Amino acid sequence: MNWLGKDSSFTYMKIKKALHYILSILTIMLGVYLVIINIPNSELHFEKYIPYLGYIASGMGWTIFISLIIFILSFVFGFFMFFTVRSKVPYVKYLTNHLTNIMFGSPMLVVVIVFYFFIGTALKVDSKLVLGISSLTIYFAPFMMKLFISAYEGIDKNQLVVCDLFGFNKIQMYRYVLFPQMVKIMLPPLSGQLSTIIKSSSLLYLIGFKELFYNISTVQSKTFAYTEGYLILLALYLLITIPLLQLTDYLEKRIKI
Amino acid sequence: MKIEINNLTKKYDAEVVFNDVSLNLEDVEAVALIGKSGSGKSTLLRLLSGIESFDKGSIFINDDIVGTRDFKDKIGFVFQTGSLFPHKTVLDNIVLILEKIKGFSREEAIEKVEGLLKKFSLLEHKNKYPYMLSGGQQQRVSIVRSLAVDAELFFFDEPTSALDPVLTKEVLDMIKELRILGKKFFIVTHEIAFAKNVADYVLFIEEGKIKEQGGVEILDHPTTDAFRGFLEQVL
Numbered sequence: 001m002n003w004l005g006k007d008s009s010f011t012y013m014k015i016k017k018a019l020h021y022i023l024s025i026l027t028i029m030l031g032v033y034l035v036i037i038n039i040p041n042s043e044l045h046f047e048k049y050i051p052y053l054g055y056i057a058s059g060m061g062w063t064i065f066i067s068l069i070i071f072i073l074s075f076v077f078g079f080f081m082f083f084t085v086r087s088k089v090p091y092v093k094y095l096t097n098h099l100t101n102i103m104f105g106s107p108m109l110v111v112v113i114v115f116y117f118f119i120g121t122a123l124k125v126d127s128k129l130v131l132g133i134s135s136l137t138i139y140f141a142p143f144m145m146k147l148f149i150s151a152y153e154g155i156d157k158n159q160l161v162v163c164d165l166f167g168f169n170k171i172q173m174y175r176y177v178l179f180p181q182m183v184k185i186m187l188p189p190l191s192g193q194l195s196t197i198i199k200s201s202s203l204l205y206l207i208g209f210k211e212l213f214y215n216i217s218t219v220q221s222k223t224f225a226y227t228e229g230y231l232i233l234l235a236l237y238l239l240i241t242i243p244l245l246q247l248t249d250y251l252e253k254r255i256k257i
Numbered sequence: 258m259k260i261e262i263n264n265l266t267k268k269y270d271a272e273v274v275f276n277d278v279s280l281n282l283e284d285v286e287a288v289a290l291i292g293k294s295g296s297g298k299s300t301l302l303r304l305l306s307g308i309e310s311f312d313k314g315s316i317f318i319n320d321d322i323v324g325t326r327d328f329k330d331k332i333g334f335v336f337q338t339g340s341l342f343p344h345k346t347v348l349d350n351i352v353l354i355l356e357k358i359k360g361f362s363r364e365e366a367i368e369k370v371e372g373l374l375k376k377f378s379l380l381e382h383k384n385k386y387p388y389m390l391s392g393g394q395q396q397r398v399s400i401v402r403s404l405a406v407d408a409e410l411f412f413f414d415e416p417t418s419a420l421d422p423v424l425t426k427e428v429l430d431m432i433k434e435l436r437i438l439g440k441k442f443f444i445v446t447h448e449i450a451f452a453k454n455v456a457d458y459v460l461f462i463e464e465g466k467i468k469e470q471g472g473v474e475i476l477d478h479p480t481t482d483a484f485r486g487f488l489e490q491v492l
Contacts, residue, residue, distance in 0.1 A: 156343075158336045161308050165329050166354045166406065176353055180344050 032231075039227060048223040049232060052215075059215030060236055066133055066211065067198040073137040074197075075190075078144025085149065100142040109203055111139045116207040132204040140197060147189050151182035184255055191248035195241040202237075212236060258319055258410070258441045259283050260305075265314035267304060274300050275311075275465045282458065287436055289452035289473075290445045292462035293487060298445050299414055301462060305443055306334055306412040318410065333403020334412045338419050340399045341387040347374070348383040351402045359406060373401050377431060393424030397431050404435075411435060411442035418447065429455075449476060449491055461487070 036044070049056070084096045103111070115135035116128070125131060155178060163173040183190075202213035213233065220229035262280040266273070274297050282288075290298040303309035305316060307324030316323040321331070334340070342350050348370055355366035374380040377397060387395055396416050403411060413432065417425040429451050435442065436455055446452055452459060453473050461469040461484045469475060469484045479485040 158340050159342060161334065161336075162340050162342075165308065165332065165334055167326070167330065167358050172357060176357060177342055181342075184344065 036227065036231075044228055044231075045225055046228050046232070048225045049219060049228060052219045052222075055215055055219065056212070056232070056236075059210060059212040060240075062210060063198065063201055063212040064240060066129070066136075066204070066209075067194070067201050069133055070136045070140065070197050070201065071194050073133065074140035074144050077137060077141040079148055081141055081145040082148035082152070085145065096142075096145070099138075100145065103139050103142045106139075108136075108139055108200055109206065111135055112203050112206055128204075128207055128209045132201075132207060132209045136197065136200060136204070140193070143193065147186050147193070148182060151185040152178070154185045155181055187255070188248060188252055191244060195244055198240055198244075199237065258285055259317075260285065260288070261315075261317040262305075263315045265304065265311055265316065267300065267309075267311045273465070275304075277314075278465070278467060279314075280460075280467060280470075285458040286441050287456045288443045288458045288460060289456035290443060290460050290462060291447075291449070291452065291487075296462045297465045298460075298462040301460075302412055302414055302443055302445050306332060308334060330406075331408060332410045332412060333400070333406075333408035335396060335399050335403070335414065335416050337415050338392065338395070341395055341402075343387050346384050346386055347379065347390070347398050350387070350398065351405045354402065355405060370401075370405055373404055374398075377401055377434075391424055392420045393427045396420070396428045400431055400435070409440060411440055413442060413444040413446070415445050415447065447491060449488065452476065463487075 081096050081099075084092045087093050112132070112135045115138075116131050120126060120131045159177055160173070163177055168177070201211055204211055205214035205217060208214065216229050216233050220226050223229075260280060260282040262278060265275050265278045267275040290302055292298040300309070304311050305318070305323065307316075307328055310324070318328070321328040341347075342353070345353060348367070351370045351373075352363070352366045355361040355369065356363050361369070371380060371383065374383055377400075379394065379397060379401065382390060382394060382398075387398070390398065400411070411432075416432070417428050420428065425448070429448065432442070432444070433455050444452070444456065453476050456473055459469075459471060459473055459475055460467050461475075461479075461481075463483050469479065469481050475484070476488065479488055
């Protein structure tokens with residue numbers, strides 16, 4: 001029996017938790033600080049970045065925008081591939097398997113470069129936006145397909161029989177019964193996928209696409225404030241991804257089925 | 258109900274489950290399929306309902322060819338577990354089918370479903386998701402779902418095998434009620450006492466053959482050693 005009584009022991013637990021939380025964050029910050037002060041000439045001049053705030057914000061906007069587009073397109077394309085894998089025509093299935101093997105086996109960097117310098121040139125497309133988005137969409141679609149496949153496997157197959165008996169056609173079965181359940185199963189890995197896409201979009205700096213990483217690099221070379229640039233970069237990416245992960249945690253708790 | 262099975266053959270890859278099985282029955286209302294696990298009784302139920310295809314032969318129930326759209330519209334199938342849609346509430350599980358598939362307006366659908374849920378004392382659960390219900394309630398909702406589309410013929414695949422005795426009783430009571438409503442059914446079950454009570458014909462299946470058949474009295478007076486041995490084990 002706690003001499004503080006029930007209520008105060010509850011408050012005590014809350015305070016204890018909060019202290020531990022703050023302590024854990026301070027530990028991370030201490031780590032970052034210790035690294036920075038050990039870099040030679042490590043006086044930080046974040047003010048050098050002030051004139052470029054609009055430029056950085058536009059980079060951040062592009063990063064979010066293309067990430068969302070790539071996420072949506074690879075989701076749709078992955079869903080389409082999910083059907084091709086279950087197709088009765090072996091040719092279609094093999095084609096999907098080859099694409100999957102190529103994308104699973106290649107470094108993303110190589111895929112982006114191949115798209116921009118070879119496929120883009122061959123098809124006479126030179127839009128960085130189109131080529132950047134399509135390269136990463138093709139890269140991520142097979143991963144999405146795998147998510148669809150494992151979500152489908154998580155569904156009780158008696159439901160397919162039930163749908164057939166009640167007269168659902170294929171489209172109705174997917175729309176009303178399978179797809180909503182698959183999305184619920186896919187929610188946690190999907191949020192992981194989205195943050196991977198956000199982080200990976202920085203690779204598009206290779207083809208000169210003006211997203212966050214590219215823009216910060218440009219400012220770095222103008223101001224010579226490299227350390228500050230990387231710290232800002234880190235902070236801004238976390239600013240995008242952490243709320244996203246929190247949102248998924250919240251949704252996961254809300255949706256129990 | 259009239260049942261006609263002609264030279265039915267069913268294989269899973271190389272394994273032959275049924276080889277040239279025939280059966281002709283008339284004027285039966287409720288058929289119990291009884292036998293050990295692995296005897297083929299559940300497979301026979303799935304073949305009779307048309308949810309599984311066979312390799313040779315033909316099956317007619319009341320002169321309908323099993324497996325056609327017409328036939329499917331007349332039947333309901335209740336699995337051991339898990340036939341409800343987990344992402345829909347009890348009400349929506351049934352309203353979805355009436356509204357989107359059977360062409361009811363939403364209001365009509367809700368009215369019909371609520372009436373049926375009330376009749377079977379399930380109305381208080383209408384806004385719950387399947388995972389919030391007991392196994393027995395889930396089975397009863399799935400029976401109501403088939404009643405909502407006016408199924409005349411029910412197939413039960415061991416509907417109580419996953420339930421404890423109390424829940425078993427509520428499901429069995431409901432199946433009895435179906436009988437009173439004039440519904441016909443096939444049931445695979447281990448509940449011999451229940452089969453005696455509610456069925457009017459019994460098929461004893463062993464190793465893919467109908468070893469013994471007849472009215473429920475054969476449960477008390479088995480003629481083959483195999484059936485006698487089986488009944489001694491389960492009773």
